[in-house]
Amino acid sequence: MALTLYEKIFNRHVVKGLEDSYLIYIDRHLIHEVTSPQAFDGIRLNKRKIWRTDSIVAVPDHNVPTLDREQGIQDPISKIQVDTLDSNCVEFGLNQFKMNDTRQGIVHVIGPEQGLTLPGMTIVCGDSHTSTHGAFGALAMGIGTSEVEHVLATQCLIVRKLKTMQINVNGQAPKFISAKDIALAIIGHIGTAGGTGYAIEFAGDAIKDLSMEGRMTLCNMAIEAGARAGMVAVDDKTINYLKDRPYVPQGELWEMAIKDWKQLVSDKDAAFDQVINLDAGLIEPQVTWGTSPEMVTSISGFIPDPNLQSGSKKKSYLQALKYMNLEPNLPISDIPVDRVFIGSCTNSRIEDLRSAAEIVKSKKVAKSIKQAMVVPGSGLVKMQAEKEGLDQIFINAGFEWRQPGCSMCLAMNADRLESGEHCASTSNRNFEGRQGQGGRTHLVSPEMAAAAAIYGKFVDIRKL
Amino acid sequence: MEKYKRHSGVVIPLDRANVDTDAIIPKQFLKSIKKTGFGKNLFDEWRYRDHGEPDQDESTRQINHEFVLNQPQYKGGTILLARENFGCGSSREHAPWAILDYGIRTIIAPSFADIFYSNCFKNGILPITLSEELTQNFFEKSLNIAKFSLEIDLQHQKVIDGETSYHFDIDDFKKYCLLEGLDDIGLTLKNENDIQLFESQYKKNYPWLIRE
Ligand code: SF4
Numbered sequence A: 001m002a003l004t005l006y007e008k009i010f011n012r013h014v015v016k017g018l019e020d021s022y023l024i025y026i027d028r029h030l031i032h033e034v035t036s037p038q039a040f041d042g043i044r045l046n047k048r049k050i051w052r053t054d055s056i057v058a059v060p061d062h063n064v065p066t067l068d069r070e071q072g073i074q075d076p077i078s079k080i081q082v083d084t085l086d087s088n089c090v091e092f093g094l095n096q097f098k099m100n101d102t103r104q105g106i107v108h109v110i111g112p113e114q115g116l117t118l119p120g121m122t123i124v125c126g127d128s129h130t131s132t133h134g135a136f137g138a139l140a141m142g143i144g145t146s147e148v149e150h151v152l153a154t155q156c157l158i159v160r161k162l163k164t165m166q167i168n169v170n171g172q173a174p175k176f177i178s179a180k181d182i183a184l185a186i187i188g189h190i191g192t193a194g195g196t197g198y199a200i201e202f203a204g205d206a207i208k209d210l211s212m213e214g215r216m217t218l219c220n221m222a223i224e225a226g227a228r229a230g231m232v233a234v235d236d237k238t239i240n241y242l243k244d245r246p247y248v249p250q251g252e253l254w255e256m257a258i259k260d261w262k263q264l265v266s267d268k269d270a271a272f273d274q275v276i277n278l279d280a281g282l283i284e285p286q287v288t289w290g291t292s293p294e295m296v297t298s299i300s301g302f303i304p305d306p307n308l309q310s311g312s313k314k315k316s317y318l319q320a321l322k323y324m325n326l327e328p329n330l331p332i333s334d335i336p337v338d339r340v341f342i343g344s345c346t347n348s349r350i351e352d353l354r355s356a357a358e359i360v361k362s363k364k365v366a367k368s369i370k371q372a373m374v375v376p377g378s379g380l381v382k383m384q385a386e387k388e389g390l391d392q393i394f395i396n397a398g399f400e401w402r403q404p405g406c407s408m409c410l411a412m413n414a415d416r417l418e419s420g421e422h423c424a425s426t427s428n429r430n431f432e433g434r435q436g437q438g439g440r441t442h443l444v445s446p447e448m449a450a451a452a453a454i455y456g457k458f459v460d461i462r463k464l
Numbered sequence B: 001m002e003k004y005k006r007h008s009g010v011v012i013p014l015d016r017a018n019v020d021t022d023a024i025i026p027k028q029f030l031k032s033i034k035k036t037g038f039g040k041n042l043f044d045e046w047r048y049r050d051h052g053e054p055d056q057d058e059s060t061r062q063i064n065h066e067f068v069l070n071q072p073q074y075k076g077g078t079i080l081l082a083r084e085n086f087g088c089g090s091s092r093e094h095a096p097w098a099i100l101d102y103g104i105r106t107i108i109a110p111s112f113a114d115i116f117y118s119n120c121f122k123n124g125i126l127p128i129t130l131s132e133e134l135t136q137n138f139f140e141k142s143l144n145i146a147k148f149s150l151e152i153d154l155q156h157q158k159v160i161d162g163e164t165s166y167h168f169d170i171d172d173f174k175k176y177c178l179l180e181g182l183d184d185i186g187l188t189l190k191n192e193n194d195i196q197l198f199e200s201q202y203k204k205n206y207p208w209l210i211r212e
Helices: A003-012 A037-045 A076-093 A107-114 A126-137 A145-153 A179-190 A203-211 A210-226 A238-244 A251-259 A310-326 A348-360 A381-389 A390-397 A448-453 B028-029 B094-102 B114-122 B132-144 B174-182 B186-191 B192-205
Strands: A014-016 A022-025 A030-033 A054-059 A124-125 A139-142 A156-159 A163-170 A197-205 A229-231 A274-278 A286-288 A296-298 A339-344 A373-374 A423-426 A440-441 B009-014 B079-082 B106-109 B127-129 B149-155 B158-161 B164-167
Touching: A003 A014, A003 A139, A003 A197, A003 A229, A014 A139, A014 B192, A022 A373, A022 B164, A030 A126, A030 A145, A030 B127, A030 B174, A037 A076, A054 A076, A054 B028, A076 B028, A107 A124, A107 A210, A107 A381, A124 A145, A126 A229, A126 A238, A139 A229, A145 B114, A156 A274, A156 B186, A163 A179, A163 A203, A179 A274, A179 A286, A179 A296, A179 B132, A197 A203, A197 A210, A197 B174, A203 B127, A203 B132, A238 A251, A238 A448, A251 A339, A339 A348, A339 A448, A348 A381, A348 A390, A348 A448, A381 A390, A381 B106, A423 A448, B009 B132, B028 B094, B079 B149, B094 B114, B106 B132, B114 B127
Parallel strands: A030 A054, A030 A124, A124 A139, A163 A197, A163 A274, A197 A229, A339 A373, A339 A423, A423 A440, B009 B079, B079 B106, B106 B127
Antiparallel strands: A014 A022, A022 A156, A286 A296, A286 A440, B009 B149, B149 B158, B158 B164
16 A cells, blocks of 8 residues: 555554554654653652663753853753753763753754654654654654653653645745745645644655755744644655764664665655645745744735734734734835844754855844844854854854854743844744743744844845 | 543633643743642733743732733633634643643633643643634633633533533543543553564664664
8 A cells, every 4th residue: 555654654663553542662752951850750750760761862952051151051940950951861871962062952953963863763852843853754743741751661652643744845946945935835825723633744846955954944844834743755865964973873784774764755646634735936035924933924025914804813913913013014124123043943054054144244234133143053063164164254244153052942041032122033933922021033044034134124135 | 640520610711813832831931840830820921911930929920900810700710711723832741731730620722732732631631622613602601701611521521501512522542541540651551561572573673773
C-alpha cells in the first residue's frame, strides 16, 4: 500500500496499539530548563528510572542571558531553573551542553547542528517548536511536561494517529522570498487552526529548492498553523547536511542509514487527508499586523478593515488592532518600528544571519530605532558568523551582537519590549505580550527585519 | 491526579477566539520549578492592569474589573467557556496547571489546540468540544443569566443545562483515566515487556539509532 512519509515513520515506531491510540517509541528526547523540572520531580517522587539516558540531550536556552553570561545569571529565579537543569542532568547522568559551552544554543538549532536530529526518528521536546526537526524527514512533536515525564520513564508516548496534509508550494519562489515568507503565506492561507489534528508534509518545487535551514524555518512554523508536526521528505540535501556532524553515525552505520533514509519520502500514490496547493511565484514579503500569525499580509498590503469581517473574526480583528494601536487601511509600510530582533529558533541560523547582513552591509541603523539586536541561534552559529565577519557588519551598523539563546522571542530573560513598542521580529509568535507586556510584534523574515532596522520602517526589500 | 467527578458549576464566559498559552499564563511565571501556585496568575495580563512578577503580593495588584474573572457573578466558577482554537501556542503545561490551580476543572469550546488539549487530560481537566451554535447559546446564557451553571456528567458524556442535555465525544481511554484519576505512566509501564521487546528488534533494524 502506498504510504505517506508520516505513516512510514509512524508505523515503524508503533510498540502497541491501545484502545483508540498508540504507544509509540521515541528515539530522541531534547530537554530544556523551563518544561523539565516538574518532570524530573515526578520521576523522583515515584521512584522511577529513566528508560534510556542516551536518547536525551539537555540544553538551557529560554532563560539564559545574552550578555556577559560568563558572569553567571543575575536573575535569581532564572538561575534556579538553569541550576535545576544542571543538577538533574548530573543526578540522572544526562548529556548536557551547558550555558557556557560553545555547543549551547536554542534547542531546535543545536539538534540538527549536532546531528542529534536524524531522518526517520521520532523526536520530542517539551516545546511546541519541536516541529522544526521535521525538516529532516523525522516525526518531531512538541509535548507537555507530563509527557516529558512519560518519555523519561517509558521511552514511549501515547498518541493518536494524526491526519495527513500535503501542502504543495509549486513553482519557484521569487528573489528575496524566504522560507519565512512561505511559512507566513501558508498560515495566512489556512489559518492558525488550519493544521489542527494534522501532520503537514511540505512538498513541491519551492520546498525542494529550499536549503535545509530554510526547511527548518518552514517546519518550525508548522505549529503556528496548528499542526503538531511539519515535515519535508529526505533528499540529497538532507543527507549532505548531516554528513560528519558530531552525533551522526559513521562508517558502515552511515552507509546503512542513508540507504534507509532514501526511502523516507511519501509514495507516489499515497493518499493525504487534505492537499493544498500554493503558487510560490505569487508570494510577496510578509509582515504580520495583528496578534496571531494568521493576521498577516504582504509588504504592499494594508491593515484590513475589521468592519469587512463578521462574527468572531471581526471581534478578533478589532481586539488585535486595539492592542497593536493600528488603524484600518494603514499601509504596512507606515507602521512605526521601535526595535528589531533577529533571532529565535525560526531564524537565527547562519544563512539567516548572512542574508540579514547582506542588507545591513555598509549601512546604519535608523536613528528612530531604539534597539536592534542579533541573537545567534547557537554558540557555533555565532562562531561561524564571526569567522565570516558578519558580527562586524552588524556592529558597525549599530546592531547589538549577543550571545545565543531564546532571548526576545519570548522575553523570559532581560531582553524584552517595553509596553507600546513595535518590533520587527524574526521570531514565530506575535501574541499579546509575547515579547514583553504590551509589546507589539510584527513577524517578518531576517531580510525584512534587517531592512526595517536600516529604514526605520517596513520596506519592500525587492525594491532596494 | 484527582478523579474527575460529576459536578455542576458556574460558567465563566471568556469571549475571545485563539486564546493562547502566553495569555493563559505569561512567561515570567514559567520560571517556577513547581506545579502549583499558578492560579493567581491565570490570565495575568488581562486580569490585572499592572505587570505581574512571580512572588509578588497579590493584594498590591491593580485589578482589571472589566475582565471576566474579576466580575462578581463569575467568582467561584469552575467551567470555562471559550471560543475556537483555545490553548494555541506554546506547549507549556503551566497553562493547565494555572487553570486547575484556579479551580477550573472543565473547559468548553468549539475547538482546542492539540497540545493543550492533551495536556488537560494529564492534569485532570476535561476539555469538551461542542458546536459553535451550542457554545454561542451558552455564551448568551452566561452573559444574561446570573450564576448560569451547567452540570457535567463525564461518565455519560453529557453537558446538562437544566432539563436539556447535550452529548459530547471523548476518547475512551482518556475518559477512563480522568474518571479513575490514573497516571498514564503507570499504565504504560504495565507494557514494560512489550517496550523491551520492541526495543531489541528495533535495535536490529536501525542499529545507528541506538548505540550501546
Ligand atoms: S526561540 Fe522562541 S520559539 Fe524557539 S524555543 Fe526559544 S522561546 Fe521557543
